[in-house]
Amino acid sequence: MRAAIAMLEALGAERGRLLPWAPVFLAMGIGGYFALRYEPGAGTLGAATLIVGLAALAGRRGPELARAPATGLALIAAGLLLAAARAHLVSAPVLPFRYYGPVEGRVVAIDRSFSDQLRLTLDRVVLKDMAPDRTPARVRVALHGEQGFTDPQPGLTVILTAHLSPPEGPVEPGGFDFQRLAWFSRLGAVGYTRAPVLALEPPEGALALAAFRLRMTISNAMREHIDGQAGAFAAALMTGDRSAVEAATNDALRASNLSHLIAISGLHMGLLTGFVFGAVRYGLALAPPVALRINTKKAAAVVALLAAAIYLALAGPSVATRRAFIMAAVMLVAVLADRRAISLRSVGIAALIVLVLEPESLVEPGFQMSFGATVALIVAFQPWVRLQRHVPGLLRPVAMLILSSAAAGLATAPIAAAHFNRIAEYGLLANLLAVPVMGTLVMPMGVIAALLAPVGLATPALWLMGQGTGFILWVAAWVAALDGAVLAVPAPPDAVLPLLALGGLVLLVTRSLRMRAAGAAAALAALVIWAAAERPALLVAGDGGLVGLRTAEGRALSKPKGAGFVAKSWLEDDGDMALQEDAFARPGLQGEKGAMRAGLGTVAAWHFTGKGAESRAAAACRDGALVILSARWEGAEPGTCQVYDAARLRQTGALAVHLDDGKLRIVTAREIAGDRLWNRRERPARESRRAALE
Template sequence: MGRVGRISNTIRAQIGAVLIAQRGHMLGWVPVCLAIGIGCYFSIKVEPKTPHFIYLLLSSAVLLFLARHLTEAISPLPVGVALCMIGFVLAGVRAHTVAEPVLGWRYYGPVEGRIIAMDRSQSDALRLTLDQVRLDRVPPARTPARVRLSMHSKGPAGITPEPGLRVMTTAHLSPPSGPVEPGGFDFQRHAWFARLGAVGYARVPLMGAAPAQDGQAGLLVFRIRMAASAHIQQRLPGDTGGFAAAITTGDRSAMSRDDLDALRASNLAHLLAISGLHMGLLTAVVFGALRLLLAAHPRVALVWPTKGIAAVGALIAASGYLALSGGNVATQRAFIMVAVALAALIIGRRAISIRAVAVAATIVLIWWPEALTGPGFQMSFAATTALVAVFGWLRDLEQDLVPRWAKPVFGVFISSLVAGLATAPIAAAHFNTIAHYGLIANLLSVPLMGVLVIPAAVLALVLAPVGLDWVALWLMGLGLDWILGVAHWIAGIDGARGYVIAPGPWVIPLLTLGFLLLVLWQGRLRWAGVAAILASFVLWQGAERPEVLIADNGTLVGVLTKDGRALSKAKGAGFVARNWLENDGDGTSQERAARHWRAGPIVHLSGKRAVASFAGCREGQIIVASVEVPALSDPVCTVFDPVRLKHTGAVALNQTVEGWVMTTSRDTAGERLWTAWPEPKDLPDQYVRINPTKRP
């Protein structure tokens, strides 16, 4: 054997030894491989065809077959590649399964449908989601399965919305909009998986078209939820009642905007989402109460499997909470995690382990592959994985780090610190904010959720049949008043909230890789995770923002200056303005950003009058208009109006020595199931010119 052969054998032996060292810890990598495949599906620019999915399935089957005939050291490699392929196929199948008609034009006219969800919009308006939709002169084959309306009626209130009620109104509808900037949050994709085919608003009152139907289980549960919410708010009026309704039934419609902002600024907004914390606390309270009750009888405690019985009771309680809270994706995800842990207790296994977290993550990714791209999935599993890993390492230490009497306080402190550190980068990447005093707020609030608020909620449910739930709700209100007080106190501190620039596309994947290596890998290679995490922060620090941003309908322009981003309008397009500023890492208001706007090479024409009075452009100017600009006889400038922007989506421009470099949302989003770009066509010169010009 030659030298090359010996080196090759040595490398194979070393790889085999490294992989053998992972034996018994491979289950944690199953959801990771699935997530890689799912991430690849969502990152490509062209929708795969059916033969591509068939090829990947066949290839994965061949790899799994080959893995059975390879040595134990090498077999995990083809299995991992096969799981990546399966994840890709799962995401594609899910995307095709949820396909529903999407409105292809702006619509104004009668809208009729059945209320299946109620919440609040960003502007604090009542928002209704309707199914069984009917639109005037729109055939059923082109009618969206669901539409979402914000109610902005300023006249008579009309009927009171209730679950299952069939209503009608006159509304403005439009297709779900694309990203507010190239590479930004893609609401089109989010709406596709939510089966939302149109969004809009109504300025006229609702009218009833048919009474609510009680025959469907989903609507019956919805009505019970809203009735429970109204009852809680009656017992606990004001902001406290709205908070209580939010954490018990998922109804946030009574939460004031001030309270929501304070909870976000103090990093306590996670208490509103019925997710892992609430589900874990609820099941812990029920499990502990049932074990104490069963232990009170000596014969039962000695003969019956009390732990398993208590786990079954806690699982039943978690199922009821899932239904009562509305069963959104975050709550379903939390239920799966809790169910896996309780199932482990029932069969006598360790409830809290990396294996249990991996099983829960695998189930979620198989059922909802699109959850991978959302902050809820990323933050909840990051926090859970970090907590399990850290407490596992502490448990393996032989010596006690703290005295026995201080262990509860130490546990709360470590839990808040670890969960905060694990989720802070993800929250900052998605929401561009950092709560500087979030650890203090959580240490002062989260323990109270466990010892008072959640037990009181369980007690209220038990006492409700005899009419004594007001006692438990009063106790619950005391805890919630304290939490709201902490939130407003922390939010009022100077510098409580910081803003960070939006990271580049590789920051979160690299950060996640480093985190997973630290937690899952066995051996010295795990410390490469530290290097990956540091590299992700270096990339984040070097992130750059576009010099010019143009909204997808031409209603807003933003130019980066030395004083921050200057916006072309002080009002209007508020959602777009807020996202641009937050992605810049700038917490200023739209009105303040508009004060920096100066006329220059970028001209914004807002409205028909501005376009009609436009005298013409100079060479090198860029004209952005919110309505169509008439064809120029001698185009010497570049025009972005709705005609062009319909083909491109939002636009980002950056200045180079050769002129402007343009990136469009169409470039970054690609041609996917959820995109609705018109067919490419030749546009007049005024649309296609990008001339070198001075930096704005």
């Protein structure tokens, strides 16, 4: 009891500094919604609404010690309600079956797929014989085969023949949930085409696509002036168009911890607004009659805010770009209101706005990394303000760069490791070399080129910008090629990141020694849980086409190619950087193609694919064996083995098989993901198809 009272008193001592904690409590509720294994019904949502009202009342009029906890409880319940409301608001039809046939739609996005193919996102979708109210709002199609008959442009209505399917669930239980991401993107089907894409109607002049069209025009113009990947990188920085950035470039940027430079985020928005703010303010100072009559600081803030808004419209309304704009806007408005622009309060306000508008962004790495880095930078620079006068003037910029890179790197490293299963060991070195060039050459030249382009004088600025982006890509390639540049790490359990984030915030932001000790303990516990986690002994793909057995040499895969995304995801989640063909060559799975056996303690696990799979599976069904079958089991009910055939796997999703004291424990992706809006199974495929066609 005394410990609880002491904790409440410590929390009360933080009054006046609790605004930065508001988004943390809101995030707890949002995270709780996404962690549920069922979709909350009217009763749960009604109870949460009641909690919001009562807790908010207690937070304003209750006892002093109870006010902060009550307000936090109200925010937690409000976060759950926000996330649930957002999930229902974005609801759109999902393709209920596999489809092959003509697809018509308007181009609204152009990017690249996992296999480095050009990919189109279409809206206003028309599918053959499918009722409009059952047709997905958006579909995404990767372009294979011979193309080039049509130049995809924003707003262009195209027609093609494509293979489409509903968004797939996690490649393993508890893995990345693409169905959830697709749901909040209103993406109802994904697929590919090997047939040419043909133009059906010319681009529309809709205002909604005007910025997209301008973006692609500027991107093409920049790539005409700056050759190669340096031009593609420059275009991505200024317009958000990454369709020309090759997979090898992305790999080098990731391996050197410079991938944050290609995603328009807080760094880009900060560099842009900082350059515009400084240029306007000091430019006005050169005109004394003007500088004496207006507040140049506020005038510069207004122009910088306008520049940020133009950059947002040009770069596209991606989550990362919107988040960066909100953070920059909050800080510039603080300047206009004569408040501190860079503070934890400003970050808290920005995080609240982002979470209220898009609660789903909480579970995305971009949100976590950008706000984590920002908080770390603010906390790190508080002592720097006091210490910098002891550093020689010429060394201050270098010291600030090292401090900022180290602080941001330490804050984002565990987040990047958890999401991407890798740590760039020379990331600090790469950022020390690349970020100054980004801030002093690339972004300023980009702004100058944008100002000079209307009068046809942008070429010199673009040339200089190209030199800068070329140097950054050289740094990325050089660092990525160093021995030990990338350290692979296994995926953590779900509880690790929330616990680590909460512990880190309590440790860094609070003043109370008790609170800091609790934060350090929570962060340490998260790291211990991560280190002690064990990967499944056997993984099975959701279609039964691939299995992976954990061995002393790493996970052995059942085939050298095919299901490449699944194979790569499994290996990365193991903390294994091997290629699929190398994993296939590992000992562990025995037998021939189409009939492979793995030993799981005293239980035999069989994997059958291809022609004759069912008959071979029937022969192996004995002695409690685990039988994985990529075809449909048509025979009698198996009584002496566990069978997961294609039909059963469609219901369960991917499998993770664990060995507990020699006994098999099978966890399904469906079991972990639960029954949510984005993964609810419809009627059997034939009935769904009939209903969709009616």
